[in-house]
Amino acid sequence: MNATPDSHPRNDPGTQSTDQSGRQREKQNARKSVAVIMAAGTSSRFGTADKRLASLPNGQGLLAATLASTAAVFPVIRVVLREDDDPGALGLAATTPILRAPHASKGLGASIGDAFAALEQDAELADVQAAAILLGDMPALRLATLKALQREARRELILRPVHAGSPGHPVLFGRAFWPELANLMAGKNRHEGAKDVIRAHREHYVALEVDDPGIHLDIDQVADLALFS
Numbered sequence: 001m002n003a004t005p006d007s008h009p010r011n012d013p014g015t016q017s018t019d020q021s022g023r024q025r026e027k028q029n030a031r032k033s034v035a036v037i038m039a040a041g042t043s044s045r046f047g048t049a050d051k052r053l054a055s056l057p058n059g060q061g062l063l064a065a066t067l068a069s070t071a072a073v074f075p076v077i078r079v080v081l082r083e084d085d086d087p088g089a090l091g092l093a094a095t096t097p098i099l100r101a102p103h104a105s106k107g108l109g110a111s112i113g114d115a116f117a118a119l120e121q122d123a124e125l126a127d128v129q130a131a132a133i134l135l136g137d138m139p140a141l142r143l144a145t146l147k148a149l150q151r152e153a154r155r156e157l158i159l160r161p162v163h164a165g166s167p168g169h170p171v172l173f174g175r176a177f178w179p180e181l182a183n184l185m186a187g188k189n190r191h192e193g194a195k196d197v198i199r200a201h202r203e204h205y206v207a208l209e210v211d212d213p214g215i216h217l218d219i220d221q222v223a224d225l226a227l228f229s
Contacts (some may be wrong), residue, residue, distance in 0.1 A: 030073070030074065030075055030076075030150055031075055031076055031127075031128075032127065032128060032129045032130065032153060033074065033076065033128060033129065033130045033131065033132060033149075033150050033153045033172065034074070034076040034077065034078060034119065034125055034128050034130075034131045034132070035070045035071075035073075035074035035076065035077045035078070035131075035132045035134055035146075035170075036077075036078050036080060036099075036115055036116075036119070036131050036132065036133050036134065037063075037066060037067060037070060037077065037078070037079045037080065037134045037135075037136050038080050038108065038111060038112065038115070038133060038134065038135055038136055039052055039063050039066075039079055039080060039081055039090075039136030040080050040081050040082045040085075040101040040104040040111040040114075041104065041107075041108060041111070042104075042105075043137075043220075045220045045221055046219070046220065046221060046222060047221075047222060049222075050090075051137060051219065052090050052091075052136060052137075053090060053091065054219065054222070054225060055225075056139060056225070056228055057228060060091075060139075061090070061091040062136070062137055062139060062219060063079075063090055063091065063092070063136045063137075064090070064091035064092065065139040066134065066135075066136050066137065066138060066139045067079060067092065067096070067136075069139060069141065069143065069146075070134060070141075070146065072143055073143055073146040073147055073150060074132070074146065074150065076125070076128065077096075077097060078097050078098070078099045078115070078118075078119070079092065079096055079097065079098055079099070079136075080098075080099045080100075080101050080111055080114070080115045081098055081099070081100060081101065082100070082101060082104045083100050083101070083102050083104075099114070099115050099118045099119075100114070100118075101114040101115060102114060108193070109184045109193040109194065110184065112133065112181055112184055112193075112194055113181065113182055113183060113184030115181075116131070116178050116181040116182040116184075117182040119131060119178060119182075120178055120179065120182055128175065129153060129154065129155045129174060129175050130153035130154065130155065130157070130159075130172050130173060130174045130175060131172065131173055131175070131178065132146070132149055132150070132153075132170045132171070132172040132173075133169070133170055133171050133172075133173065133194065134169065134170040135169055135170070135218055137218045137219040137220075138169060138170075138214065138215075138217060138218045138219075139228065140213075140214035140217045140227075140228060141169075141170070141212065141214045141215065142210075142211075142212045142214055144210070144211075144212070145161055145210045145212040145214070145215060146170075148161075148208060148210060149161065149170065149172045149208065150172075152172075152206070152208060153172055153174065154174050155174045155175045155176050156174050156176045156204055157172075157174045157204055157205075157206055158171065158172070158173055158174065158177060158197075158198055158201060158204050158205045158206065159171070159172040159206050159208050160172075160198070160205070160206075160207055160208065161207075161208050161209075161210045161212065161215045162207045162208065162209050162210065162215075163209075163210055163211070163212055163213055163215050163216065164213070166216065167207060167215075168215025168216045169215055169218075170215075171194065171198070173194075173197070174204070176204075177197055177201065177204075180197050180200075181194060181197060184197075
């Protein structure tokens with residue numbers, strides 16, 4: 001028997017209400033995490049050109065492409081840049097929320113420290129429970145991976161995606177670990193990098209299996225751009 005319009009599940013008020021409430025919950029959960037895109041490095045292995053402006057096959061700049069894909073999942077984002085960077089020159093919109101990393105010359109760990117020191121003081125993030133640290137040169141991440149991390153985010157969890165038995169990026173840190181990450185920049189504690197924070201809290205670490213080789217694909221050298229052709 002063919003279903004009439006009134007009997008079709010899509011037109012059932014109860015189904016529609018359930019779908020709407022589910023979408024609402026998803027939106028609320030999404031705002032409990034912030035995506036922190038690390039883009040303050042000098043990328044010396046890439047050569048003299050600014051890697052963040054490298055063109056992908058679709059014509060997008062590398063950093064702009066990473067931001068666009070991240071924004072499709074995370075409504076709350078911060079992009080970490082060096083103090084002298086011009087966001088507009090990097091292809092970022094004037095409305096892009098920027099964090100500055102004054103210790104960027106000391107490496108990624110120091111930039112993470114700068115970023116989380118700022119995050120802890122950001123009143124707009126008072127209700128945020130976790131932060132996903134993304135690298136600005138990984139545009140191949142699947143949206144499903146970002147969504148899976150976002151769904152599992154908790155204040156006292158550290159989540160890292162794993163594909164084919166190997167861990168990758170991004171890593172999502174619950175807010176309970178932000179103070180330690182903030183202290184990375186000045187060596188205020190015994191940790192030297194984000195990996196050491198993970199090692200110190202193995203009981204709170206969860207490896208999340210994903211079907212996404214993109215968690216391992218970053219661009220270090222010009223030749224790596226061919227991976228995305």
